[in-house]
Amino acid sequence: MSERTKIAALLKSTDENIQVQAKGWVRTKRGNKHVSFIALNDGSCLQNIQVVADNATISEDILKEVQTGACLSVIGQLVPSEGVGQNVEIKAEEIMVLGKSHAEQYPLQPKKHSFEYLREIAHLRPRTNTFGAVFRLRHAMAFATHQFFNQKGFFNLHTPIITGSDAEGAGEMFRVTTLDPQHPPLNEAGEVDFKKDFFGKETSLTVSGQLEGELGALALSEIYTFGPTFRAENSNTTRHLAEFWMIEPEMAFYDLNDSIALVQEYLKYLIDYALTHGADDIDFLEKRLLEEEKTKPAQERSPMTLTEKLRFVLENDFEVLTYTEAIDILKNSKPNKKKKFQYPIEDWGADLQSEHERYLVEKHFAKPVVLKDYPKDIKAFYMRLNEDKKTVAAMDVLFPGIGEIVGGSQREERLEVLTSRMAEMKIEEKEMDWYLDTRRFGSAPHSGFGLGFERLMLFITGLTNIRDVIPFPRTPGNADF
Ligand code: 4AD
Ligand code: MG
Numbered sequence: 001m002s003e004r005t006k007i008a009a010l011l012k013s014t015d016e017n018i019q020v021q022a023k024g025w026v027r028t029k030r031g032n033k034h035v036s037f038i039a040l041n042d043g044s045c046l047q048n049i050q051v052v053a054d055n056a057t058i059s060e061d062i063l064k065e066v067q068t069g070a071c072l073s074v075i076g077q078l079v080p081s082e083g084v085g086q087n088v089e090i091k092a093e094e095i096m097v098l099g100k101s102h103a104e105q106y107p108l109q110p111k112k113h114s115f116e117y118l119r120e121i122a123h124l125r126p127r128t129n130t131f132g133a134v135f136r137l138r139h140a141m142a143f144a145t146h147q148f149f150n151q152k153g154f155f156n157l158h159t160p161i162i163t164g165s166d167a168e169g170a171g172e173m174f175r176v177t178t179l180d181p182q183h184p185p186l187n188e189a190g191e192v193d194f195k196k197d198f199f200g201k202e203t204s205l206t207v208s209g210q211l212e213g214e215l216g217a218l219a220l221s222e223i224y225t226f227g228p229t230f231r232a233e234n235s236n237t238t239r240h241l242a243e244f245w246m247i248e249p250e251m252a253f254y255d256l257n258d259s260i261a262l263v264q265e266y267l268k269y270l271i272d273y274a275l276t277h278g279a280d281d282i283d284f285l286e287k288r289l290l291e292e293e294k295t296k297p298a299q300e301r302s303p304m305t306l307t308e309k310l311r312f313v314l315e316n317d318f319e320v321l322t323y324t325e326a327i328d329i330l331k332n333s334k335p336n337k338k339k340k341f342q343y344p345i346e347d348w349g350a351d352l353q354s355e356h357e358r359y360l361v362e363k364h365f366a367k368p369v370v371l372k373d374y375p376k377d378i379k380a381f382y383m384r385l386n387e388d389k390k391t392v393a394a395m396d397v398l399f400p401g402i403g404e405i406v407g408g409s410q411r412e413e414r415l416e417v418l419t420s421r422m423a424e425m426k427i428e429e430k431e432m433d434w435y436l437d438t439r440r441f442g443s444a445p446h447s448g449f450g451l452g453f454e455r456l457m458l459f460i461t462g463l464t465n466i467r468d469v470i471p472f473p474r475t476p477g478n479a480d481f
Helices: 006-014 060-065 115-119 129-151 210-220 257-277 279-294 306-315 325-332 355-362 415-424 430-440 453-461
Strands: 017-032 035-041 049-054 071-080 088-099 203-206 222-230 242-250 317-323 368-377 391-399 404-410 444-451
Touching: 006 088, 017 049, 017 088, 035 071, 049 071, 049 115, 060 088, 060 203, 071 317, 088 203, 129 222, 129 242, 129 257, 129 279, 129 453, 210 222, 210 242, 210 430, 210 444, 242 257, 242 453, 257 279, 257 306, 257 368, 257 404, 257 444, 257 453, 279 306, 306 325, 306 453, 317 325, 325 355, 325 368, 355 368, 355 391, 355 404, 368 444, 391 444
Parallel strands: 049 088, 317 368
Antiparallel strands: 017 035, 017 071, 035 049, 071 088, 222 242, 242 444, 368 391, 391 404, 404 444
């Protein structure tokens, strides 16, 4: 018996009139009394392969079970196709139904379903064209990430998911405990005694692998992490997940500007990779978006197609400016003067909201923007204090349609400056001793950043809700499947 070949390979095959075996799921079946045309998809690519089943060869009993959603194994001749849209098709000699489906109850109809509806049907969502495209592109971006950093001599460091420290100091962490919530052990003061907990202390799911990453960089020079991160912020937006993936490179001997150069090179590499290796999927998503755009009023339609947007970012330098320059632009902007911003910009020191970021990126510069040198009071403790003592060497990369996609900084490598910043921010030195040791023994200038993988995927796919670029989204109130 012939061995199974993936549909992606069969469709590219130039060998004709050979026996092949394909396995996959039925998308549609049509035909007449004499012959059935089955569209079979195995997820290896967007396209289906057409299986032609002649009643003389395939029994009626079998054909009855070939229903939408059923899983088949098909053996037959790979022959040139007379139908439009495909070069080859399989002339079936044998069909085995590996898994039946009940077409009447099958929740996917051959029409477009809303994303909200699909999010509720975990097992079928990945079988749609759209999610197949998204998840293949997601894989491509993960693979390209490893390839990019590997080529540059970075090492992938696995940082812990369970942690005893709060890297971003925002305190929005999920607790990890094995204590009985009904009857936790209490100490003499009547408080929960975490000494009796699994790790002998309070622990949480990590918000970032950076602090551990810094230890790696100060030994291996250049590392990157790529792992899940967790934030218990109750933000029900289209850009926030409670569980998301982050890529965090950390580089010894890099200053902020070196880091800004690296992030541009990396993002462009990813976009180029997607356009080169995911062209079919991007093309499909682009057509889908164009259809959707047609339903919108003219002034809300995007002036660029998905591919044009990707190419634009690939071919243009990002605009790099300081927070202070950005505040000046925003202060004097039309929406600020006309009181159109929900949070008006008045004074230096204000935290930028996504409406401000999007104004800069989408209206003012009309390209990706890197903002740097933020006021120290709105940024994390580990960022390097600038000469002015007011700002830190931070940088955020802002993308059109998304806002912040990357956050990073040069790290404070000077022990005294770092500990006095920690004191200002009321971070216990004792808790962070293991981290401060890097500054005690061979400290070095170093920098790094974090790319939100799902925010990247929003940009690459053109989708607008972050729940639709991760296979199993976790958001406030949602942890099904
Ligand atoms: O800006 P953030 O909080 O930076 C850090 O965590 C640093 N430790 C990174 C570093 O310097 N190594 O998060 C980094 C990125 C954001 O720019 C955003 O893209 C993404 O992570 N992100 C989220 N993505 C989805 N859902 C959320 N709730 C996110 N919070 C942050
Ligand atoms: Mg940030």
